[in-house]
Each structure stands twice: as C-alpha cells, then as structure tokens.
Amino acid sequence: MAEFTTLLDRLTVMIRLGIYAHEVEPQRVTISVEMTVDYPAPLGEDAIEQVLDYDFVREGILALAAERRFALQETLCETIAALCLSDTRVKKVRVRTMKTDIYPDAGIGCEIVRTRN
Template sequence: MPDYTILLDALEVQMGLGIHPHEQAPQRVVLHVAMTCRYDAAPEDRIDAVVDYDFLRREIHALATSRHFALQEVLCDAVAALALRDARVREVRVRSMKLDVYPDARIGCEITRRRD
C-alpha cells in the first residue's frame, strides 16, 4: 500500500516556551506536523478509515496550555509522541518556530521520529 502524508501545517499557539526571562510569558509558536501514514487497504471515503488530524490539533492545544517548556526539542518530542499514538503513523516530522524572539529571524527546531 502507498504511504499517505497527513499535514497539520502552521498551527499557531500561544504558549510558554523558552529559557530567557522575557520568554516566561506566553508567546506565539507555530507548529508544522507531517505524519506518514500506512493503511492496510486504500482508504474509503470515511474519516474513520484514516488518521484524523482533528485529534492531533486538539491535543497540541491542550499540551500548549498544560505547562511551560524550556526547550523546543522537548516540545517537538511531545508533539511527535502524540502523533505516534495512532499505530498507522509510521513516521512524524515536527517543526516548531518561535515567531517573536528576534525582529529579523524566527527560531526553530525540527525532529523526525519513526516507529520501529
């Protein structure tokens, strides 16, 4: 069966993220998630036949308000773990970008996790 890439792109959340004193208040963070999914058969035209990104979006919003993250690496790992809860997700790529740290650049991290 072919793989399908499900994208949750440019999800903007307000969250505590960073180690600097000015980052203790919530700031804008954009998350990009790409999930490579494999199904036993070609999916039928029903949402229960595929990985539903509504779940991931909802869980990311909950994660963003659950605590302060010091490191983007830890945030990306947490988002990847959420995506990998569904056994049909074979690989997930997560990128986070802090939008407002510098006036001339965005600061980010990207990870890839694969199911063994």
C-alpha cells in the same frame, strides 16, 4: 498497503516556552506536523472512519499549550512526536516549531523526525 502523508501546517499557539526571563509569559509559536500514515489497503470509501483523524493532533497540541511549560523547543517537538506516534498507523512524523517573535528579522526553530521502531 497504502501510504499517505497527513499535514498539520502552521498551527499558531500561545505557549510558555523558553529559558529566558522575557519568555516567562506565553509567546507565539508556529507548529507544523507531517505524518506518514500506513493503511492496510487503498481507500475504498470516502469516509473519515477509514483514515487518521488529525483533530487529535491539533487538540493535543492545544492542550499542551494551555497546560504545560517547556524550557526547550526540542522537548516540545519530542512531546508532539510522541503524541502523533500514539496512533499505530503513523510510521513517521516530522515536527517543526518556530518562535516567531524572538528576532525582528527571523524566526528561531527546531525540527525533528521520529520513526516507529
């Protein structure tokens, strides 16, 4: 087995996220994803076909941001984690979301770790 960590770091999206009246409109959220990926053997070639193509994660998150409203960051994190785990090579995923504009001096976020059973 060959284990790699694939990262999607600080993707910034405008998303409808929150429970308060001032959060009705889309707000800026930064999302980071860390996936532990198992391959059957060390890579023999320098070819995208041999590894996880992280485009599906980025595109999936962008689609969620465009199509869905989330009340809680926890639910957003769970949804993104499930997206990542839909690729059976992903054995563990860490998802972090951060609302960057709620407070003038700090971000407010959530982080979860999920593993394949």
